[in-house]
Amino acid sequence: MDNTFLLPASVVEDDRFRACTTRERVFLLFILSEFALHGPFYSSDLMMAVTLGISVTKIREARRLFERQDWITVRTGFRVGGRNLATNYLGAPCSQIEPGALAAPVHRFAFEVLLDRVRQGQLLHADLLVYCILDYVRLVGIGEEELSFERDIFEISKERLHTLTALPGDLRSVRRLCRNFRFDDGSRLFVYKDHPDRLIITDWQEFADPSHCEEARQEREAMRADVAAKVRLRKELLGAQRRQPADQGGTTKNQDPQSRQAQAVGDR
Numbered sequence: 502m503d504n505t506f507l508l509p510a511s512v513v514e515d516d517r518f519r520a521c522t523t524r525e526r527v528f529l530l531f532i533l534s535e536f537a538l539h540g541p542f543y544s545s546d547l548m549m550a551v552t553l554g555i556s557v558t559k560i561r562e563a564r565r566l567f568e569r570q571d572w573i574t575v576r577t578g579f580r581v582g583g584r585n586l587a588t589n590y591l592g593a594p595c596s597q598i599e600p601g602a603l604a605a606p607v608h609r610f611a612f613e614v615l616l617d618r619v620r621q622g623q624l625l626h627a628d629l630l631v632y633c634i635l636d637y638v639r640l641v642g643i644g645e646e647e648l649s650f651e652r653d654i655f656e657i658s659k660e661r662l663h664t665l666t667a668l669p670g671d672l673r674s675v676r677r678l679c680r681n682f683r684f685d686d687g688s689r690l691f692v693y694k695d696h697p698d699r700l701i702i703t704d705w706q707e708f709a710d711p712s713h714c715e716e717a718r719q720e721r722e723a724m725r726a727d728v729a730a731k732v733r734l735r736k737e738l739l740g741a742q743r744r745q746p747a748d749q750g751g752t753t754k755n756q757d758p759q760s761r762q763a764q765a766v767g768d769r
């Protein structure tokens with residue numbers, strides 16, 4: 502399938518990845534997806550922040566963290582004529598797969614749709630991370646002779662789920678994923694049975710591929726248009742704030758919510 506990005510075991514099983522915050526890990530997953538799709542790419546911090554539903558400050562912190570770990574290589578933007586240039590994401594060394602190493606082909610459109618639900622407030626970043634971890638567990642055997650197919654039934658011990666996610670609320674995320682998401686036909690992402698020591702996942706649903714499904718392509722375009730519109734709005738609000746007289750600047754209790762939100766996102 503063309504619409505996938507590889508999630509390597511060398512990332513998922515690494516203690517440094519598990520030690521990162523939820524938002525930092527979602528940031529890295531997004532970077533892996535973008536590199537698999539585009540190769541090196543440009544993105545402003547504001548575009549990244551709006552896309553991921555994370556503040557500009559947290560985007561910069563995550564980028565610096567993974568730079569220090571040599572998991573990504575970037576050339577940050579600089580100011581030209583009072584304008585911030587986009588960051589050039591040059592490479593993702595952590596995505597390189599050694600011969601024989603395990604990696605799960607995560608569905609990019611599934612990631613994008615669930616990320617959109619995070620932006621809408623229907624899901625949390627932790628829920629998206631748990632979904633990707635479950636998909637990793639489901640798919641990590643693909644490529645082996647005895648598991649050359651995508652599985653819609655699998656199980657995972659609660660101990661292993663907690664180890665991989667490093668989230669105290671991982672089971673709450675599983676419940677939210679089932680409760681808060683429905684496909685157009687009313688089906689859930691998956692069905693699960695909660696046993697004392699493990700989860701048994703059944704009826705795992707595949708997302709359509711936008712390259713082969715017109716409805717999925719239109720949904721992807723609508724999500725991207727929504728992000729672009731929100732970025733334009735933030736820029737307009739930030740520009741209006743900069744034009745205010747100095748004695749009228751700053752945040753007050755009467756400031757409208759959109760202006761406060763734009764100020765929190767930052768100036769890029």
